[in-house]
Amino acid sequence: MKALVFSEKAMQAAGVAAYLKSVLPGVEVSAASFSEPSQDELGLLGGAGVVKVWMLPQSAWAAGEPSASAALSELVAKTEAEILAVWASKTGNEVAARAAQRLKAPYASECVSVEKTSEGFVAKRLVLGGGYTSKVLLKHSPFVVSLKASAEVGVGGQKPDVEKFNVSSSGPVIEFVELIKPESAHVELEKAEAIVAVGRGFKKKEDLSMAEELARLINAEIGCSRPISGDLKWLSEERHIGLSGKRVRPKLYIALGISGQVQHLVGMRDSRTVVSVNTDPNAPIAAESDYFFVGDVYKILPLAITRLKEKLGS
Amino acid sequence: MPNMVVCVKQTVDVYQLKPHPETQAPLTSQAQFKNSDFDLNALEEAIRIKEKHGGKVVVVSAGPDVKPLLVRECLAMGADEAYVFSDPVMARADGYVSAAVLSKLIEKKAGGWDLILCGEASLDENAYQTGPRLAELFNVPHVSYVNKLEWLGDRVKAWKSVEEGVRVVSCKTPAVVTVGLEINTPRLPSLLMIRAAQKKPLNEVRRAELELTDEILTPLAEVIEVKALKTERRRQVYEGKPEELADKLVETILAQGGGKR
Ligand SMILES: Cc1cc2nc3c(=O)[nH]c(=O)nc-3n(C[C@H](O)[C@H](O)[C@H](O)COP(=O)(O)OP(=O)(O)OC[C@H]3O[C@@H](n4cnc5c(N)ncnc54)[C@H](O)[C@@H]3O)c2cc1C
Ligand SMILES: Nc1ncnc2c1ncn2[C@@H]1O[C@H](COP(=O)(O)O)[C@@H](O)[C@H]1O
Numbered sequence: 074m075k076a077l078v079f080s081e082k083a084m085q086a087a088g089v090a091a092y093l094k095s096v097l098p099g100v101e102v103s104a105a106s107f108s109e110p111s112q113d114e115l116g117l118l119g120g121a122g123v124v125k126v127w128m129l130p131q132s133a134w135a136a137g138e139p140s141a142s143a144a145l146s147e148l149v150a151k152t153e154a155e156i157l158a159v160w161a162s163k164t165g166n167e168v169a170a171r172a173a174q175r176l177k178a179p180y181a182s183e184c185v186s187v188e189k190t191s192e193g194f195v196a197k198r199l200v201l202g203g204g205y206t207s208k209v210l211l212k213h214s215p216f217v218v219s220l221k222a223s224a225e226v227g228v229g230g231q232k233p234d235v236e237k238f239n240v241s242s243s244g245p246v247i248e249f250v251e252l253i254k255p256e257s258a259h260v261e262l263e264k265a266e267a268i269v270a271v272g273r274g275f276k277k278k279e280d281l282s283m284a285e286e287l288a289r290l291i292n293a294e295i296g297c298s299r300p301i302s303g304d305l306k307w308l309s310e311e312r313h314i315g316l317s318g319k320r321v322r323p324k325l326y327i328a329l330g331i332s333g334q335v336q337h338l339v340g341m342r343d344s345r346t347v348v349s350v351n352t353d354p355n356a357p358i359a360a361e362s363d364y365f366f367v368g369d370v371y372k373i374l375p376l377a378i379t380r381l382k383e384k385l386g387s
Numbered sequence: 388m389p390n391m392v393v394c395v396k397q398t399v400d401v402y403q404l405k406p407h408p409e410t411q412a413p414l415t416s417q418a419q420f421k422n423s424d425f426d427l428n429a430l431e432e433a434i435r436i437k438e439k440h441g442g443k444v445v446v447v448s449a450g451p452d453v454k455p456l457l458v459r460e461c462l463a464m465g466a467d468e469a470y471v472f473s474d475p476v477m478a479r480a481d482g483y484v485s486a487a488v489l490s491k492l493i494e495k496k497a498g499g500w501d502l503i504l505c506g507e508a509s510l511d512e513n514a515y516q517t518g519p520r521l522a523e524l525f526n527v528p529h530v531s532y533v534n535k536l537e538w539l540g541d542r543v544k545a546w547k548s549v550e551e552g553v554r555v556v557s558c559k560t561p562a563v564v565t566v567g568l569e570i571n572t573p574r575l576p577s578l579l580m581i582r583a584a585q586k587k588p589l590n591e592v593r594r595a596e597l598e599l600t601d602e603i604l605t606p607l608a609e610v611i612e613v614k615a616l617k618t619e620r621r622r623q624v625y626e627g628k629p630e631e632l633a634d635k636l637v638e639t640i641l642a643q644g645g646g647k648r
Binding site: 137142162167170174177180183200201203204209247267316327342347354357363367374380381 | 399401404482483486511514515516518519520523527528530531532534547548549550552553554555556557562567568569606607608609610611614615620621622623624625629630632633634635636637641643644645
């Protein structure tokens with residue numbers, strides 16, 4: 074059984090490769106890359122058990138997702154790979170979908186796992202807003218999956234061979250204009266022990282300072298619902314938690330003015346303890362909380378901050 | 388003047404959906420249906436482009452039981468006409484079948500087009516695939532995850548949200564664009580618009596008219612099980628005066644380990 078893995082980042086490609094090796098014993102994994110991999114990257118891929126790196130032309134990547142997926146499809150066909158597994162970044166999802174269409178291949182996106190069963194390959198993914206898991210049978214090969222699953226990459230594996238692959242197909246061109254980077258520093262919400270998450274219960278950007286003060290006092294990271302980063306742009310995209318954002322699992326999750334729609338819940342469901350403050354006793358977050366405070370963040374937070382300062386002496 | 392097509396999927400209202408208490412399967416048959424959230428953002432965007440540059444907005448929708456009332460909502464928002472494929476076969480549709488059916492609806496019924504707008508993901512499947520698949524079928528460029536769009540005549544310029552920030556790109560039209568909830572706030576149609584929409588054409592299209600073969604309608608990926616995720620929570624509720632709540636909140640946070648370094 075042959076698999077081809079792809080991600081824009083070698084680290085993620087290695088993660089996907091290691092994951093496939095862990096769930097599909099005996100699978101032979103190659104990786105596709107649109108740039109010359111560094112020695113470090115080759116080490117990573119080797120550690121993940123990748124035996125070969127196919128180098129595709131940089132120009133196919135520069136021309137955008139349609140042409141990158143054309144190149145990958147051609148490589149899948151030529152190498153007779155049965156599985157194309159792509160790290161489910163946003164770009165990865167686009168490339169995987171187009172490649173699946175091109176290959177007339179079964180496709181499951183944003184999978185949390187893949188397994189081989191007596192019926193065939195089955196992928197698991199979240200559906201219906203993230204409140205449900207769905208098992209999808211991929212009915213023939215080659216098939217395509219985009220994955221958020223990775224496994225530990227070993228060290229000291231043999232570095233894979235690198236071979237150039239010239240593509241003859243191309244896709245319609247997307248021209249790159251610019252990348253606007255967020256100003257904020259990098260945050261790793263996934264590793265936070267405590268998170269204070271804010272939602273539309275806050276009326277102005279300045280008011281978030283209450284939540285930030287609370288977070289500082291209890292040594293928590295700030296997270297948010299999608300409208301806060303997406304619509305309102307009060308916080309950076311990296312802080313948004315949920316189906317289309319981060320999946321977090323802190324010991325303590327404090328939801329302030331967040332209604333708890335299903336797409337948000339999927340991102341924080343694995344938190345150990347959930348505390349929320351909301352004016353609406355019937356907000357969906359109520360049923361997903363260990364401690365639910367029916368109240369106004371504007372009234373409760375300033376008092377709680379004063380009290381915390383007394384107790385913690387800061 | 389751009390001719391635009393907007394793909395609007397009707398899905399179960401996932402915000403109200405409940406699982407079966409024993410099997411944990413979604414109780415879909417008792418559920419309400421709605422137009423998929425981001426599709427209304429796509430429609431709103433098309434209407435705004437039309438208001439600025441002229442042109443036409445056609446809605447296409449496919450599903451096992453497409454509800455005319457929900458399509459009327461789209462017409463009331465400002466779409467000019469709609470083509471609907473309502474067929475039980477769509478209950479099993481995967482991305483491959485959906486894209487194929489939509490492409491036939493567009494090709495055979497909607498006529499010439501410059502721009503197809505989709506949601507970046509549907510409310511129920513959340514698959515992020517129909518837009519790019521459609522673009523591949525028509526061999527045109529696509530841009531996904533768009534949160535700002537400019538119509539430039541023979542091109543579009545799009546601001547797409549990616550993990551690293553916002554990628555600004557541009558491509559020739561015809562093209563496919565998929566949007567998320569950040570791009571705009573869909574309008575709520577007024578009573579007047581709702582009344583006016585009664586006269587707009589809502590066309591039901593049958594399998595034969597679209598030359599849909601069994602092969603096209605056979606999914607390549609098949610859903611074999613859907614089950615609710617469960618978390619058990621204590622659900623302790625506190626009500627009372629802000630002072631009391633604040634004290635209790637602080638107590639709870641500290642008891643749960645908040646404040647540790
Ligand atoms: C495909 C798809 C993917 C999505 N992905 C995500 C995702 O990843 N993450 C995400 O968060 N959302 C996501 N969403 C959006 C989601 O459906 C909700 O719209 C969003 O989570 C709501 O954010 P919110 O709770 O901040 O706002 P609202 O739903 O408006 O809730 C605000 C809450 O604040 C309460 N409130 C108001 N005033 C106060 C006050 N003074 N004090 C205390 N409480 C107050 C209200 O009672 C209400 O419950 C997605 C949607 C779709 C369709
Ligand atoms: N059956 C359908 N009818 C109309 N539009 C659809 C259908 N399926 C998918 N779409 C469009 O494709 C988008 C992405 O869907 P998905 O690939 O399922 O996440 C949706 O937001 C719609 O715009």
